[in-house]
Amino acid sequence: MGEARIITTSCSHDCGGRCLLRVHVHDGKIVRIETDDGEAPQLRACLRGRAYRQRIYSPDRLKYPLKRVGARGEGKFQRISWDEALDTVANELLRVRSMYGNASILLLAGSGSQAVLHGAGAVERLLAKFGGYTRTWGIPSFEGALFASMATYGTMMTGNAREDLLNARLIVMWGWNPAVTVWDTNTAYILARAKEKGTRIISIDPRLIESTAVFAAEWIPIRPGTDAAMLVAMAYVIMERRLEDRQFLEKYTVGFDKFRDYVLGVEDGIPKTPTWAEKITGIPRATIEKLAIEYATSKPAALIPGWGPARGSRGEQFTRAACTIIAMTGNIGIAGGYAGGFMRAFHSREMVMPRGARNPVEEGAPPRPYSLYKLRGAAKPTSARIHSVKVYDAILRGRAGGYPCDPKMAYIVASNFLCSYPNTNQGIKAFQKLEFIVVHEQRMTPTARFADILLPVNTFMEREDIISPWLGSPYYLFMNKAIDSLYESKSDRDICAELAPRLGIADYRDGRSNEEWLRIITQQTGDIPDFDSFKAKGYVKLKVDEPFVAFREQIEDPVAHPFPTLSGKIEIYCPHLAEMENPLIPPIAKYLPVPDGFSDPLSKKYPLQLVTVHHKPATHTTMERIPWLDEVEPRRVWINTRDAETRGISNGDRVLVFNDRGKMLMAANVTERIMPGVVSIGHGGWFELDANGVDHGGCTNILTPSEHSPGGAWCTNTVLVEVRKV
Amino acid sequence: MQLGFYIDQSRCINCHTCAVACKDWHNIPAGSVNWRWVVSVEQGKYPRVFVAFFALSCLHCAKPACIPACPVGAITKRQADGIVLVDRDACLGKEDCGLCREACPYKAPQFATDGEAKMQMCHLCADRWQEGRKPVCVEACPMRALDAGPLDKLEARYGMLKQVPGFVYAAESRPSVVFKARQPELLQ
Numbered sequence: 001m002g003e004a005r006i007i008t009t010s011c012s013h014d015c016g017g018r019c020l021l022r023v024h025v026h027d028g029k030i031v032r033i034e035t036d037d038g039e040a041p042q043l044r045a046c047l048r049g050r051a052y053r054q055r056i057y058s059p060d061r062l063k064y065p066l067k068r069v070g071a072r073g074e075g076k077f078q079r080i081s082w083d084e085a086l087d088t089v090a091n092e093l094l095r096v097r098s099m100y101g102n103a104s105i106l107l108l109a110g111s112g113s114q115a116v117l118h119g120a121g122a123v124e125r126l127l128a129k130f131g132g133y134t135r136t137w138g139i140p141s142f143e144g145a146l147f148a149s150m151a152t153y154g155t156m157m158t159g160n161a162r163e164d165l166l167n168a169r170l171i172v173m174w175g176w177n178p179a180v181t182v183w184d185t186n187t188a189y190i191l192a193r194a195k196e197k198g199t200r201i202i203s204i205d206p207r208l209i210e211s212t213a214v215f216a217a218e219w220i221p222i223r224p225g226t227d228a229a230m231l232v233a234m235a236y237v238i239m240e241r242r243l244e245d246r247q248f249l250e251k252y253t254v255g256f257d258k259f260r261d262y263v264l265g266v267e268d269g270i271p272k273t274p275t276w277a278e279k280i281t282g283i284p285r286a287t288i289e290k291l292a293i294e295y296a297t298s299k300p301a302a303l304i305p306g307w308g309p310a311r312g313s314r315g316e317q318f319t320r321a322a323c324t325i326i327a328m329t330g331n332i333g334i335a336g337g338y339a340g341g342f343m344r345a346f347h348s349r350e351m352v353m354p355r356g357a358r359n360p361v362e363e364g365a366p367p368r369p370y371s372l373y374k375l376r377g378a379a380k381p382t383s384a385r386i387h388s389v390k391v392y393d394a395i396l397r398g399r400a401g402g403y404p405c406d407p408k409m410a411y412i413v414a415s416n417f418l419c420s421y422p423n424t425n426q427g428i429k430a431f432q433k434l435e436f437i438v439v440h441e442q443r444m445t446p447t448a449r450f451a452d453i454l455l456p457v458n459t460f461m462e463r464e465d466i467i468s469p470w471l472g473s474p475y476y477l478f479m480n481k482a483i484d485s486l487y488e489s490k491s492d493r494d495i496c497a498e499l500a501p502r503l504g505i506a507d508y509r510d511g512r513s514n515e516e517w518l519r520i521i522t523q524q525t526g527d528i529p530d531f532d533s534f535k536a537k538g539y540v541k542l543k544v545d546e547p548f549v550a551f552r553e554q555i556e557d558p559v560a561h562p563f564p565t566l567s568g569k570i571e572i573y574c575p576h577l578a579e580m581e582n583p584l585i586p587p588i589a590k591y592l593p594v595p596d597g598f599s600d601p602l603s604k605k606y607p608l609q610l611v612t613v614h615h616k617p618a619t620h621t622t623m624e625r626i627p628w629l630d631e632v633e634p635r636r637v638w639i640n641t642r643d644a645e646t647r648g649i650s651n652g653d654r655v656l657v658f659n660d661r662g663k664m665l666m667a668a669n670v671t672e673r674i675m676p677g678v679v680s681i682g683h684g685g686w687f688e689l690d691a692n693g694v695d696h697g698g699c700t701n702i703l704t705p706s707e708h709s710p711g712g713a714w715c716t717n718t719v720l721v722e723v724r725k726v
Numbered sequence: 727m728q729l730g731f732y733i734d735q736s737r738c739i740n741c742h743t744c745a746v747a748c749k750d751w752h753n754i755p756a757g758s759v760n761w762r763w764v765v766s767v768e769q770g771k772y773p774r775v776f777v778a779f780f781a782l783s784c785l786h787c788a789k790p791a792c793i794p795a796c797p798v799g800a801i802t803k804r805q806a807d808g809i810v811l812v813d814r815d816a817c818l819g820k821e822d823c824g825l826c827r828e829a830c831p832y833k834a835p836q837f838a839t840d841g842e843a844k845m846q847m848c849h850l851c852a853d854r855w856q857e858g859r860k861p862v863c864v865e866a867c868p869m870r871a872l873d874a875g876p877l878d879k880l881e882a883r884y885g886m887l888k889q890v891p892g893f894v895y896a897a898e899s900r901p902s903v904v905f906k907a908r909q910p911e912l913l914q
Contacts, residue, residue, distance in 0.1 A: 033750055037865055044868045047746040179739035189869055192737045208912075210739045213777035217911045221773050616741065627756030628749055632742045640772060672772040 004031055008538025010467050010477035011049045012119075012460045014111035014141075015619040016182035018469040019045035020539060021052070023461060023482040030056060030461065030482060039541065043185045043475070048619055051628040055459065056486070060443035060625060062456035063487035072432055075449040082488065082498070088453050090502035092436040093130065096409045102132040103361045103384070103405035106434075108391065109135065110415025112622055113492070115465035115479055116353050116521055117514055119414040122492040123440070124359075127411065129505045132361030134405045136388040137368070137379055137712065140420065142307045142342065144315030144713025146379075147585075149341030150372045151316075151574045151711075152323040153551075154565035158341030159471060160302070161547035162190045167336030170298035171201045171215075172291075174322065175227065176306030179210035181614045184345075184471050191215045200298075202291065204230070206611060207638065207680055208673035220291065221675040223598055224609045225718050226281040227309040229591035230288060231321035233277030235263050237292035238328055244296070245330035252558060253327050255573020259588045272591070280591065280599075282675070296329050300336030304343075308613065308717060313594035315713030320589035327570050333555030335547070346472035346548050351525050353517065365404070370580050370710040374566060389422050389706045389714060392430035409436040413492060416445040416621040419686055422704035422716060425662050425693070440492055445621065446686050446697070455495055458485040466518055466534075474542035476528060478535045585710045596705060596718045598677070606659050606720035608643065608679045612700040615682025624686050635698035636669040638680045639723060644670040649725050656694070657681070659721045662702035664695035668723070679723060683716070728788060728808035729850055730877035730902030733780050735890045736909065737871035740764055740779035747866035748783075751851070759836040761848040762863050767892035770913055778891050778908035781863065781872060783848035784834035785901030786810045795829035800845070808877075808902060809852055814844040831896040850874065877902045 004024040011019060020036035020043040030053050035045040065085035070076025096104055107127055113119025127133040139146070149156050162184055165171060171194060178187040188211070195201055195215050203212035204220045204227070212219045222230060238244050239260060249256045265271035274285030274292075281288075295301055305322035309315065323340045331337035362384040367373035371381030384404050386394045391407075398406035410431070418427045431437065431450050439451035448454050461482040468476050485491070490498075493514065500508035512520070522528045528540050553561040562568030566576060578587035586592075593599050598609055617629035637657050639649065649655055651670040656663055657679070666681070674680060685698030695702045704716045748754070748762045762783040769776040786803075790810050793801045800816035803809070812835075817823075820837035826845055827835040837843045851861035859865070864872045873880065881904055888895040890907040 031753075034747075034862070035866060044866065045743070046868055047741055047743040050743055050746045050750055050866060053750060179741065186868075188739055192869055196736075208775055208777055210741075210779075213779070213912070214737065214739050214908075219773065219775075219912055628746050631756045632746070642772075672768065672770060672775045673777065675772065 007480045007482040009461060009479040009482060011045070011052065012113050012115040012465065012467050012479060013619045013622045014114060015048060016178070016470050017046055017185045018467060018477060019043045019049055019185050020477060021045055021049050025482050028483055041186055041541065043539070046182060047617065047629065047632060048623050051623070051626050052461070054626045054628055055623065056461055058443055058626065061486060062441055062444060062448070062454060062489065064456060065488070066451070066454040068452045072437070072452070073428065073450045075444070077454060085453050085455060086498055086502060089438045090499055092409060092438070093503060096436065097131065100406065100408050102130070103134050104408040105133040106391070106395070106407040106410045107133045107135045108410050108412045108415055108417045110413070110417065110420065111620070112414030113460065115460060115467040116351060117465045117517060118460070118463060118492045121353055122496045123411060123413045126496040126499060126505070126508060128359045129500070129508065130503050132359045133411070134361060134407065135359070135385055136391060137385040138388040138708055138714065140311070140388065140714055140716070142310070144310035144709060144711060145305070145307045145319045146342050147372065147711035147713065148310065148316045148319030148323060150375050150378050151577055152320060152571055153339065153341050154375055154563055155377050156342035156344045158339045158550045159343035159345035160338055160549045161345050161473065162187050164335055164547035164549060165190050165194050165302055166197065168194065168199055168300055168302040168338070169336065170294065170301040171199055172295060172301065172303040173201065173203045173211055173216065174303060174305050175205055175309035176304050177205070177209040177211045177614065179214060180616050184469055184473050206675050206678045207613070220283060220287060223280070223282040223675070224611050224678060225312045225594055225597045226591070228314070228317040228321040228589060229277045229280040230283060231318070231325055232263055232272045232589070232591050233274045233288050234292035234295065235259070235325050235328060236272045237274060237289050238296045238325065239263060241293065243293065244328040248330035249328065252332070252555065252563075253570040253572050254567050255571060255588065256328070258573045259324060262588055262590060295325070299329065299331060300334050301329065301331055302336065302338035303331070303340060304338055305340045308611070311714050311717045313596060313707065313713070313715045313718040314584060314592040314709050316585060316709055316711040317589055317592055321591070324572050324589045327572060332570070333549065333551035335549055339550050344472045345550065346469070346474050348468040348474060348476060348525070348527070349470070349472040351466070351468045351476070351521060353521065370582055370585060372576055374576055377564065387708050387712065389708050391421065392423065392426045392706060395430040395433055408434065410434050411438055412447060412451070413440040416447045416686070418447045418450065419445065419621045419684070419699050419701060422701050422714070423661055423706035424687055424699055424701045426706055440495060442489070456487065456489040457495070458489040458491055462486065462489070463491045464514060464518070466521065474544050474548070476525065476534070476540045478538050480535065480538060582710050594718055596715065596720050600720065602720050606722045607677070608721050608723060609677060610657070610703060610719040610721045611678065611680045611717045612683040612704060612719070613680050615684050618682065618684035621684045621686060624684060634667065635682050635685055636667045637723065638669045638671055638674045640674050640676040640678070641670055641672055642676045643679070644668065647723060647725060649723070654726050656724045656726050657703065657721050658724070659703055659719070661705065662695065663693065664698065664702050665726065666698055679721065727806065728786070728877045728902050729855070729874065730786060730880055730904070731783070732873035732880045732884045732904050733782070734869070734871040734906040735778055735780040736906050737869040738764070738779040738781060739869055740766060741868065743866050743868055744781045744863035744872060747862050751862040757838060759838050759846060761836060761846070765892050769891070774913050776891070776910045776913050780890065780892065780905070782832060782893070783863070784810060785832065785903045786850060787896070787902060788900035789898065791829040791831065791896070791899050792826035792835055795825040797823065797825065801826060807855070809850045811849055811852070812845050812847065814846065817844040819843045820845070831894070831899060832901070880904050
């Protein structure tokens with residue numbers, strides 16, 4: 001096929017990996033994609049990156065600006081010029097602003113593009129310069145874990161570098177599946193090496209996931225939503241046997257006595273024994289005892305609390321409880337330990353576009369109730385934002401429903417919102433109420449079908465940008481442009497730059513070209529010596545003396561380096577939480593029974609607990625409908641053999657999965673790899689509703705509740721359903 | 727000299743990156759043709775379950791069963807490196823023949839579903855060996871669970887294990903492969 005040019009770039013979707021792609025370009029067309037074959041550590045791409053050619057050239061790609069001609073959501077559009085499209089969007093923005101004010105402009109910005117210049121940030125800058133907008137809080141992936149991390153440690157920088165797992169004597173993977181979710185490139189590879197050097201690895205998860213199958217010496221299946229009970233009972237065992245690190249607790253933490261009172265039953269008369277937890281978790285008390293003793297006596301041990309268990313009702317309590325027993329065993333600030341929490345591990349992820357204008361809509365708004373507003377370092381806790389799972393309710397009820405605005409238009413960017421946020425059926429109703437919807441998209445997603453004006457966006461291979469690892473590792477990637485933008489597509493940033501003059505914004509780009517911005521951002525990292533060689537090589541891999549360990553300074557010299565909490569110590573008891581006086585986010589970690597949980601009376605009607613997990617071929621909704629990926633693992637509902645038998649379901653049967661919120665049809669995967677009473681479906685499917693409102697597209701959010709915990713945790717792993725053969 | 731594969735079942739996470747990279751490199755559309763695929767093994771009853779994965783392809787046997795099965799001599803084994811190749815122009819196709827696939831203990835010969843449907847399968851990235859590069863699946867594997875090279879060197883480096891859960895060594899064909907096995911820890 002002749003000589004191809006090889007361009008170096010990286011995926012920039014919301015995937016746990018950040019890997020090097022070497023893109024072969026021939027005659028302006030991408031013909032092959034390879035990965036890193038250079039210096040260590042090689043950043044090898046997964047199946048999603050390797051299949052990207054089929055996404056670029058997908059028949060679903062949007063070619064031209066489109067104007068809606070049918071009913072909203074019907075998918076009938078007419079091709080229009082860029083001028084007409086941009087004029088319409090600008091006129092609607094101006095009209096809505098003058099009639100209702102800036103707060104009624106709702107920005108629904110997703111995580112579809114994580115590079116610094118493009119994606120959601122481009123529109124945030126535009127709308128800030130336009131006088132402001134209403135945005136959401138409550139990140140789907142991790143809001144519960146983030147809240148717990150801030151309450152306990154005062155920061156999200158709580159992880160150790162992956163290489164440090166090789167220093168652990170014991171690794172506990174708790175609701176953590178890096179074999180699928182990646183969790184920083186090479187994590188699974190390092191776990192394999194840890195196992196090969198003799199490290200014992202235990203996995204706690206309702207499913208026998210790939211990470212368990214390959215790395216774990218022991219699988220402890222747990223009933224979804226009961227993880228905090230297990231951890232609290234482990235704390236009981238550790239206290240009963242006096243295995244806690246008294247010196248560590250004394251020196252670095254506050255409030256252990258209050259947690260002890262809760263665990264021993266002094267507070268409420270209920271000792272949180274393994275027998276107590278057995279009834280809740282479904283785990284034999286001997287297993288709980290054994291794990292507690294093993295964890296407390298295997299220092300250094302890395303207990304890794306995944307984000308999944310925190311993605312449930314009262315999910316904050318899981319991460320808080322995990323951090324508490326981690327502190328009890330003194331596994332913080334040392335090589336081979338692991339502090340849990342949010343788990344960012346290196347400052348590379350701090351690389352962002354310098355902030356443009358502030359959002360005037362949020363200026364002067366009081367702090368959000370039940371926010372950790374006294375702490376800095378997480379998202380701004382302003383009451384001017386709407387929780388992301390409450391967007392639909394806010395559209396339907398507005399200020400009268402207690403929301404900070406009456407949304408009148410939605411500006412959607414880098415987000416397949418209707419598929420990605422809970423209670424899709426409510427969303428479909430709510431979107432009909434908006435006066436105007438503009439969507440930036442790359443392909444014809446179910447959300448794009450609801451646009452009034454649909455703007456075609458190029459993919460990352462059609463533009464230049466830079467990006468850092470997802471959770472932070474010591475490297476940066478330069479995303480070189482491989483091909484020209486396909487069809488009439490443009491970058492998010494170029495679209496905003498062309499809208500700006502129509503909105504009376506004089507200088508959207510602040511007088512600098514994209515490359516000038518990239519040079520500034522590169523320089524600000526302090527890590528990248530030379531922009532031009534960074535661009536030419538496509539990466540900078542930093543040489544570090546030893547793997548990063550969170551809180552090493554705080555532990556080695558606590559006087560000079562207090563923890564960034566209000567007390568300067570690890571807050572097992574958090575006074576900031578105590579002030580809130582909200583029993584659903586207590587000042588110490590507690591197990592709290594939940595609505596839609598296994599003990600809810602609703603479980604009589606819907607006896608199966610659904611967990612909505614990451615789907616291997618998908619990156620949320622981004623990698624849907626790519627033939628090379630679709631054939632790897634079709635979306636199916638996992639159901640235990642016993643639960644299948646009682647329902648007359650055989651492997652591969654079409655089944656109806658349903659609750660009061662919605663119904664979906666899909667094939668059953670009858671397996672021993674999931675605990676009885678639990679079913680799972682990989683999230684990210686694009687809904688396809690038939691005339692009866694039954695989804696055929698595997699969109700789990702048809703079934704999930706639009707609820708959240710006070711700390712912000714989503715409830716997409718707290719769902720009751722029934723499954724029936726059709 | 728005989729080229730072959732090393733397959734580390736203890737590391738394979740069932741990610742299919744090798745299979746997708748193979749399709750991208752060789753430009754094979756999604757569908758029934760899979761030069762490389764992943765075998766999944768599930769044994770036992772909840773909660774004592776054994777699960778293992780490994781990626782498989784044509785294993786370029788020392789005595790390939792497909793060669794004598796082919797009525798028109800379309801399949802040949804290269805003297806220099808033992809790679810088994812098919813002459814697709816000579817192949818009779820699946821509808822008229824398909825005997826090679828039936829003969830192969832691993833069903834490595836692949837056919838598309840269209841009318842043409844001539845046999846195709848892994849050629850160990852003969853194109854890449856020519857440039858001194860290993861097969862694309864080997865360079866793709868995020869777990870470094872695959873290797874390829876002269877079989878005697880692979881045996882010296884990785885050992886002589888020829889059989890793992892889910893894979894039976896066909897003694898007559900002598901596939902050019904060595905393995906590392908997944909241990910059944912979760913059954914204990």
